[in-house]
Amino acid sequence: MPSLETIHDYLRCHSDEIGRRILSSYPSLHGPDEIPSPLVSRMLRTPYPAQIQAIMGISKRWQLGRNANVIAECGAGKTLIALGSTLIHSAGRPFSALVMCPPHLVEKWARETFLTLPGVRVFLIDDMRNGGNPREPHGVNEARQRRGEIVREGLHTSLPELRRLGRKGWRDICPSNAVFCIGREKAKLSYFWKHCFLKSQPGRYRAQ
Structure with missing residues (x-):
């Protein structure tokens, strides 16, 4: 077993197991094979595929509850994701x-x-x-x-x-x-x- 000296070493070594555990504990509300809302095309800036996943997941979460969290590093596009989620959740209204x-x-x-x-x-x-x-x-x-x-x-x-x-x-x-x-x-x-x-x-x- 390789030496694990940093958190990055740990994540690289156990990424597959951690990924499976995350998916089993927190199943995705919008899968990568699902078609996103056509309202995404109305956004003036085209989101990246990962951002579209987040936008659709948040809009679906808002159908179940009143809150949703966007947790990501700086530069991941959290503002764009939040604005896009609002547009999708409005359903064109x-x-x-x-x-x-x-x-x-x-x-x-x-x-x-x-x-x-x-x-x-x-x-x-x-x-x-x-x-x-x-x-x-x-x-x-x-x-x-x-x-x-x-x-x-x-x-x-x-x-x-x-x-x-x-x-x-x-x-x-x-x-x-x-x-x-x-x-x-x-x-x-x-x-x-x-x-x-x-x-x-x-x-x-x-x-x-």
């Missing part, structure tokens, strides 16, 4: 998707969305407040791509206004596919969140 990502990737998601999905509108949720520094963008702003750069132009609205419109009112304004992007820090640090605990007041029978 107009959809609105929400992306919550690290703050430095918000505009990257917007750019990749334009490059991947046809006829899509992208909106950046710049904050969840009303007002603030007039030099900074606020509310929900439509994004467009100009010379490879993401600029804010087009529709400007706010989350309270979107709630007021409801689904039908929004579809009257935006009948096409829409993707909303927000940084995770803005999503979790909104002003209307309440503290999970309150400091107790000193006194008899009260914690200090």
Whole structure:
């Protein structure tokens, strides 16, 4: 038996057994011999065969539950897979998707969305407040791509206004596919969140 000094040596030595165990424990939702959805051909960027497998698997997973995980190395195309899965899951109907990502990737998601999905509108949720520094963008702003750069132009609205419109009112304004992007820090640090605990007041029978 060869010497196994690193994890790579272990994987090379036992790859066949590990592969069989993975397939038996986690059977594929979409096999390589199955025909993918014709909606894949509508994507502006053609996915690689492995990416198509992931797209179809995720879309089928969403038919069974509300969550799915894309776990892969950098450069594997996780953003493309997520966007493609949304398109396939919509079954050709107009959809609105929400992306919550690290703050430095918000505009990257917007750019990749334009490059991947046809006829899509992208909106950046710049904050969840009303007002603030007039030099900074606020509310929900439509994004467009100009010379490879993401600029804010087009529709400007706010989350309270979107709630007021409801689904039908929004579809009257935006009948096409829409993707909303927000940084995770803005999503979790909104002003209307309440503290999970309150400091107790000193006194008899009260914690200090």
